[in-house]
Amino acid sequence: MSRAQPLQPLNNTQLNNRGNITPIKGVRRSKENQFDPVPVHGVPAAPPVAVAADKPKKKKEKLSALCKTPPSIVRTRNGRDYRRGNFLGEGGFARCFQMKDASGQIFAAKTVAKASIKNEKTKTKLLSEIKIHKSLKHANIVNFIDCFEDDVNVYILLEICPNQSLMELLKTRKRVSEPEVRYFMVQIIGAIKYLHSRRVIHRDLKLGNIFFDPQMNLKIGDFGLASVLPSLDSRKYTICGTPNYIAPEVLGGKNTGHSFEVDIWAIGIMMYALLVGKPPFQAKDVQVIYERIKKTEYAFPADKPISEEAKVLIKDLLSLNPLNRPTIDEILNYDWFKGPFPDKTYEESLVSTPPGFGKISKTQSSINFTNTKSSAGIYTPKNKNPVEILRSDLQSEQPKSLLPQSLSPNDTRNKYEEVNPSVLGKSNRRVNFNSNYSTTIKRLNQICFETYQNMRRLEYSKHEQIVSEELPRCENPILISKWVDYSNKYGFSYQLNNDDIGVLFNDENTILKVHNGSKFMELIYHENEGWTCIENSIHHPPSQVKRQLEIVDFFAKYMNSNLSKVSENEDRKETVFLRRYSRTSDYIMFEMTNGNFQFNFKDHHKICVSKSGLAITHISPSRIIQTHPLILVLKEGNFPVEEVPECLEKINVIKEAIKRKAFKDSSA
Structure with a gap:
């Protein structure tokens, strides 16, 4: 049989x-x-x-x-x-x-x-x-x-x-x-x-x-x-x-x-x-x-x-x-x-x-x-939480029944409350990823893939007429202003231009101390669930992170004493973490939790791609910062306020680096 x-x-x-x-x-x-x-x-x-x-x-x-x-x-x-x-x-x-x-x-x-x-x-x-x-x-x-x-x-x-x-x-x-x-x-x-x-x-x-x-x-x-x-x-x-x-x-x-x-x-x-x-x-x-x-x-x-x-x-x-x-x-x-x-499909189309x-x-x-x-909902923002299959959906409470109560009638049409997959059962305050942290639960390769595809599309359409309504709203992003690579012992430390200081430890977890605040954030990596953010008090930290907080303070004192800032202070728009970084002989690449990519080139020009590849920021060696829609920079061949040496070549390097990340991660 x-x-x-x-x-x-x-x-x-x-x-x-x-x-x-x-x-x-x-x-x-x-x-x-x-x-x-x-x-x-x-x-x-x-x-x-x-x-x-x-x-x-x-x-x-x-x-x-x-x-x-x-x-x-x-x-x-x-x-x-x-x-x-x-x-x-x-x-x-x-x-x-x-x-x-x-x-x-x-x-x-x-x-x-x-x-x-x-x-x-x-x-x-x-x-x-x-x-x-x-x-x-x-x-x-x-x-x-x-x-x-x-x-x-x-x-x-x-x-x-x-x-x-x-x-x-x-x-x-x-x-x-x-x-x-x-x-x-x-x-x-x-x-x-x-x-x-x-x-x-x-x-x-x-x-x-x-x-x-x-x-x-x-x-x-x-x-x-x-x-x-x-x-x-x-x-x-x-x-x-x-x-x-x-x-x-x-x-x-x-x-x-x-x-x-x-x-x-x-x-x-x-x-x-x-x-x-x-x-x-x-x-x-x-x-x-x-x-x-x-x-x-x-x-x-x-x-x-x-x-x-x-x-x-x-x-x-x-x-x-x-x-x-x-x-x-x-x-x-x-x-x-x-x-x-056409404006619609007519019944005549059937024959x-x-x-x-x-x-x-x-x-x-x-x-x-x-x-x-x-x-068809093309313009509707992606604000729906993912479908989640729960254990209760697959187990019946009654011996002779096949359908579990969670799938059975009564309030069938309104039974399913949207589940926030990022809220896991741990102590301390959990940050709601549906607000500022929505992209932190995205996997790195998906962010890389979306950004690369948008950059490729804009490059393909740069000769077309621009519709002003489709241009992204551009504001200067949160940037990494200072950094110290001490990964041979602890991890990678960085200071943002809003003065938050973080350390990406070698175990892939991060601690971020909020500037002039009484709290710090833990970004914890789980192999199956992705990233989870926990907010803690500096005055009452969990015992297991006290040593890591001391390391953060050590790096903070070092950077404040020895390193200069990339750009002036930015007002706090969001809490941002560094999730991954990579170095080549030509640049260092930072991948942030808000989906931004920052490239510090060896000629001291820095470029950040934000809004999933739709916006681009340049920080000059003299700390002049400008942010514009990427399509405008591609059309003009350079930034409008202060020209960037080999601008299009740098943008292409960025696009190819992000592409390699997308390909590498998807095949891993």
Whole structure:
């Protein structure tokens, strides 16, 4: 008997049959159970194939066969009853039915047989899918409604999306016009940006998992393969997904690992498929698909022409190296999005191209593009805390139940309070990372990667016209004013230009004494959790840090007596730590907890990159300080107030140094 596999979403070919909804064999329906059929496309769709890179795929018996038809009335523990309606389709592990509540509202219910949950791994997979989907709320993600169980089934109740999926649209249309695809891409990108801000990787993005709601807005569904990254620089190693859409690093398995960039790759696959008519690596043999993916072996057919701007974007999205793919925000800056852009998707698009889409003016296209980005949440700040899978989400309190209380109904829609992962259970006052310390819990490689990508994008777009509203607000950053490298014994000591003094000890922890204050800060590194900040009183320090405080005082006296400052005092805007430093023969590089990078060059000119690479500061040997948007400096070729020797060369050195850090850390 084959071992039970993790839950797989519903079969797309059955689920997405608009005109022929077939009842389950052998099941007779009474008239009261046959309320008006609504074709559903807002539920988990085509089954992602569990792939093995080297072994041929074996045909497995569908565990959905174990799923019993729900009773005509499904009763929940919180007193809500749902009336079962039409059978909608099935996949490897689940069947889908319509469910109607007492008010007459119709939903889609993904139904999983408890008999198919044969081991702890499969159970964890199902509960993780529920927790992840339940924790999401976005205009372009299928809405999670409820989850409940009876003696034989678990039910996941979802928003119903009755207007087909992108896969069916493509099957009908064969190819889709570029203006329509632009609109589709913005809605998809908005949802993915939200997912990634919550540290969720979808891992099965494809045309069959993206659905049209009643207003023809696109919504991403099927979180059966979704995963939460415990930290921004961690990796996943399971080989999973749908063959035509799998990113090359996924096929590397434990040798490479994968992260958010697999979803960026999937955007490229979907864009190519919509414009050309089929996925770029498609073949009858799955192994041939994998070999093509590993070599990024694809072409743009001459008989199916698309714009050069579209080709440029697709090529970058399908970069073999994940770090060479554009970020979510960078994608929308490509020239391709400057073409005709509609105000919405019309139902007519399900069968044909709406007239006039190619003749939308530049002005109107720009307005439509901005409005669509706004509706898709592109401009929304990343202020959502990450999704977190708790132990209570995976353990049931009742012997016969599969769903834990934390995932069960009662206050289902509002059950999940956002969890601040940086607040760990230690004594003393914990600093709230949601305020000044939000970036301290970011891993170093993620900060390096974001900054490098922004610098690369600005360099690429320096010849374009500048929109003043998009320029960052520039203020002088907190800088390292003095430093002493005593790492052969204690660590690296530094004084900031707000007169705070810190020591980055050799064990990677930091103590920072706040100037003219009665407190000091400990920045403690945990291998799994990242960085945690604890505030203590100078007058009552914990016994284990008294010796370290003495070392900080020693360095403070030395620097105040022997070293000159880089710049004048800055008012306290935030508390900043040094997290890492590195030295070469040409410069010393400081990486700060607020995401800034400071470079002290051997010619005594100092440059700091801040605001994730959007702003740049120069400190001259005579201590004149100036801060400007990086794009303006790149355009002019130098700083406006006081020119910097070999300015662009120095900026390029900075960009390449940050790039090396991003690459090195991601491969570590």
